[in-house]
Every structure is written in structure tokens, then in C-alpha cells.
């Protein structure tokens with residue numbers, strides 16, 4: 001076949017494709033693997049019971065059922081949903097947005113495909129197709145799902161972090177303010193907060209810094225809120241949410257427990273929303289109705305905030321504490337450090353004296369029956385020749401990510417097995 005540049009670049013195997021393949025294999029083909037990879041949220045029985053209640057109510061009402069399955073949604077998404085969401089953002093979060101600042105798409109992955117390509121790439125200038133526009137990721141590691149999404153090459157620039165040792169066997173990444181450099185090619189910045197893969201939450205001071213930097217360069221800061229506020233709010237130490245009107249916020253229903261509904265929401269200036277809606281309509285025609293219908297029900301019943309605060313947050317906090325206790329117990333004789341798990345549902349482990357790459361480590365672990373995420377995929381767009389915050393390029397080969405969304409049995413069994421493999425390697 002003679003494929004286009006688009007076909008070749010986006011059709012190639014990428015980190016996110018192998019991640020989703022692993023996830024599919026583990027969950028569907030080989031359920032005996034101890035699965036600590038993937039970004040699936042946990043199964044939370046109280047949440048699923050709540051969803052079931054709302055689904056029954058919709059199914060029992062002919063008009064609501066027809067709206068759910070029998071109509072194409074309007075381009076920017078369900079007006080009923082947006083009209084329920086906006087007052088929640090206004091009153092619960094204090095975000096001064098209107099319906100015109102909101103659009104719905106089929107999953108936030110899809111939102112990022114549109115956003116990244118909307119800003120990054122070449123722009124014809126004075127008839128010359130030469131102005132390369134780049135997206136800045138001010139702090140690696142970042143969500144690998146962004147990495148291969150752009151149609152053009154070389155348009156993502158990542159910067160390594162600085163590292164603070166916060167306690168014995170604990171560390172936290174910070175933005176290396178001296179290392180992050182924007183130039184005339186920079187068209188947007190992007191961060192996830194909390195961050196996938198590390199569970200880091202950028203401090204309010206760092207958010208102020210990034211917002212000011214983006215305003216100085218007259219470019220948007222895209223904030224991926226998949227794990228944070230306004231929902232599901234998996235932020236353990238309750239750092240306040242952050243809002244600034246010049247930023248673009250991307251929300252998702254996935255980590256609330258509904259990845260199957262494929263619902264992403266973008267909050268941005270009207271102009272950005274209008275362009276994004278046009279592109280989304282070209283690609284998808286319309287959005288799925290299922291996620292917005294369920295969320296409308298939750299919002300109208302005032303059930304969203306209690307769900308986040310009283311069910312999901314304590315659920316994930318308990319899982320985090322358990323996983324962390326297992327790591328400290330089984331790794332007692334290993335040279336390791338864990339990133340402070342401030343939010344989301346991952347542990348990010350750093351083995352400073354690892355004699356092999358994290359990819360080889362991942363493969364060995366998979367062979368032994370435990371599936372983790374190779375950390376190297378989360379460092380992308382980094383210029384390896386420059387020095388970054390004192391962090392060596394090797395650091396990107398020394399980390400793995402674990403999810404703690406599984407049962408205690410799987411978490412403990414998986415961590416014990418990881419400790420065995422690492423102990424043999426370091427012996």
C-alpha cells in the first residue's frame with residue numbers, strides 16, 4: 001500500500017498502542033497476569049450501583065431513552081448536559097465560565113488529538129510553509145498518550161524536571177524553571193495535573209508560574225484534569241484546584257469510573273471552542289450521548305460532589321496507602337524511591353542502580369507474570385543533548401509505573417514479584 005504521511009506516522013506502533021494492547025491482553029486473554037499496568041480506573045461498587053440506578057431511570061422513560069439512543073447530538077454536545085455542568089463549575093468550583101466555553105467530545109484522548117494538532121505543526125506564512133509551531137511540555141515525565149498524536153514530526157518539546165528528595169525513599173519532581181525555554185515556535189504548553197504517570201500535583205506556585213509564562217508568550221496553557229478537579233478529584237492532600245480564564249481545561253468522565261462512555265469535555269475561550277467543535281464535527285459527526293446523559297442525571301440529583309468526596313477519594317486513598325505500605329515492606333532491602341503519590345492512582349518507582357533499561361525490566365517482569373508500565377515512554381520530546389535540572393538522561397530508563405486500581409491480592413502479589421525480580425537483578 002502507498003500510505004500518506006498521516007497513514008505512516010499515525011499508523012505506526014506507538015507507546016499508547018502497546019499500552020492498550022497489554023491492557024487488552026491482560027484483561028481479556030490472560031487474566032492470570034498480575035495486572036499493575038494500564039490506566040483503567042478501579043471498579044467501585046457504590047459508583048456502579050449509582051450508575052445502574054440512573055440507567056434504569058433513563059431506560060424506563062421513553063422520551064429519555066429516545067434522546068439517549070435515537071438522536072444525533074448537536075455539534076458542541078448535549079445542551080442539557082452543558083446547562084447542568086456550567087452551574088456546577090460556577091458554584092462548586094468557582095470557575096466563571098458560560099455554556100459558550102464548553103464543548104463535549106468522544107473522550108479526552110480525542111480532545112487532545114484535536115487540540116495538539118490545532119496548535120502544533122507548520123503554518124503557511126506569506127506563502128512560505130515554514131513556521132514550525134511546537135507544544136511545550138514543561139515537566140517530563142508526562143502522559144504518553146500525547147506523544148504520538150501529532151500529524152507532524154518534531155512538534156512536541158519536553159523538559160526534564162528537577163528532583164527533590166522529600167523523605168527516605170521518597171521524591172518529588174518540580175519544574176526546572178531555568179531549563180524550560182520558550183521561543184517563537186512555542187504555541188501552547190500542556191500539563192496533566194495530577195500527572196499521569198507520577199501522581200505529582202504541580203503546586204499552585206508552579207501553576208501561577210506556568211500561567212504567567214504562557215501569558216507572557218501569548219499562548220494557551222492546556223491543563224489535563226483527567227484525574228483531578230472538578231471530577232473525579234483524586235487529589236489526596238487537597239491542594240486547591242487551579243483556574244485561570246486564559247487556560248484550556250480538558251476534563252474526562254473516564255477516571256470517574258466511566259471510560260466506556262468515551263466522554264471528554266473542553267473548557268476554553270469561545271474562539272478555541274468554536275474551532276474545536278468544527279473539527280470534532282468533521283471527524284465524529286456527533287458525540288456519544290451516554291456519558292453526558294448519565295452525568296446530567298448525577299448533576300441534577302446533586303450526587304456528583306458527594307460521589308467524588310465521600311466515595312471515590314477515600315476509596316483511592318485507601319488503595320494508595322495499601323500499595324505504598326507493600327512497596328516499603330517488600331522493597332526494604334532494595335535501592336528504590338517512590339514519587340510522592342499526591343493524586344491519580346499510580347505509584348512511580350525509581351531504581352537508581354538498575355543495571356538494565358526500564359524496557360528490559362518491563363519485559364522480564366511480564367515474563368514472570370506481573371505487568372507494569374515501562375517508564376521510558378513517558379519521557380518524550382526531550383532534547384537529549386541539553387542538561388536538565390541535574391537529571392541525567394539515564395533517569396528516563398530507571399522508572400516504572402504501577403497502578404493501584406486492583407484488588408489488594410493483586411497489588412501485594414505484584415509488588416512482591418517486582419521485588420523478587422529487582423533483587424535478583426541487583427544481586
Ligand SMILES: Cc1ncc(COP(=O)(O)O)c(C=O)c1O
Nearest residue numbers: 039107108109143196226252254
Ligand atoms: C492524563 C490523561 N489524559 C487523558 C487520558 C485519556 O482519557 P480518555 O480519553 O479516556 O478521556 C488519559 C487516559 O489514561 C490520561 O491518563
